């Protein structure tokens with residue numbers, strides 16, 4: 699069957715998910731439409747897709763699930779017997795139920811899953827955990843997934859000829875952590891007020907007037923986009939919950955680097 703367009707739809711505060719979905723699309727020599735929803739995840743303006751389009755949908759894994767702030771967005775995407783490749787990107791701990799969850803939302807909305815993947819990237823919480831990922835090997839594996847999907851689509855005349863894919867994960871999904879006391883990054887004296895963090899924050903809570911200030915800590919999703927974007931390393935987390943998670947990650951997830959997992 700002929701694919702007229704490839705759509706990339708993703709939420710990616712620290713840009714690893716963006717890299718992976720772009721690499722999967724690399725082998726398609728057709729129109730590629732980039733729907734980067736990182737800075738408009740609460741938008742009601744959500745695209746719907748036709749049966750001759752391929753959609754590659756990506757989310758980071760937060761707590762073994764699809765990023766919570768993006769859940770409603772992913773649920774609102776509409777297909778029309780549209781081939782889809784759901785992708786989750788995780789920081790070398792585990793992706794648990796995230797890929798199953800994402801694929802469930804898409805199947806409920808008239809998408810047909812023809813391939814899927816869970817990829818590893820540097821953990822948002824620090825370079826010590828899977829630093830440098832996705833690396834060349836990860837990118838090549840993402841490209842390979844794209845090539846495989848392309849071949850599969852080209853080899854059939856109708857989507858019904860492609861067997862639906864099963865991914866790993868459990869029902870009910872892992873519970874999201876309870877909402878505790880809010881915590882947000884602090885700013886050190888190295889801040890030059892350049893404002894890069896203002897544009898990096900997907901929740902728009904770094905004050906444009908004073909980038910040292912977080913306007914609403916309750917909205918902080920701890921994605922680390924401001925921390926990673928700062929050229930002066932002037933933003934960091936010092937809160938206790940962060941320290942605990944970071945220590946856990948250093949103790950358990952920093953020595954053995956996991957491989958991407960493809961479902962094709």
Ligand SMILES: Cc1cc2nc3c(=O)[nH]c(=O)nc-3n(C[C@H](O)[C@H](O)[C@H](O)COP(=O)(O)O)c2cc1C
Nearest residue numbers: 711712713714715758760761762789791792819822
């Ligand atoms: C709040 C939060 C929770 C996370 N939970 C997990 C997790 O459960 N398992 C894991 O391996 N990585 C986890 N990570 C790491 C991210 O999934 C990983 O860094 C991912 O590459 C981020 O995607 P992005 O670069 O597209 O923003 C978490 C990161 C954050 C910020």
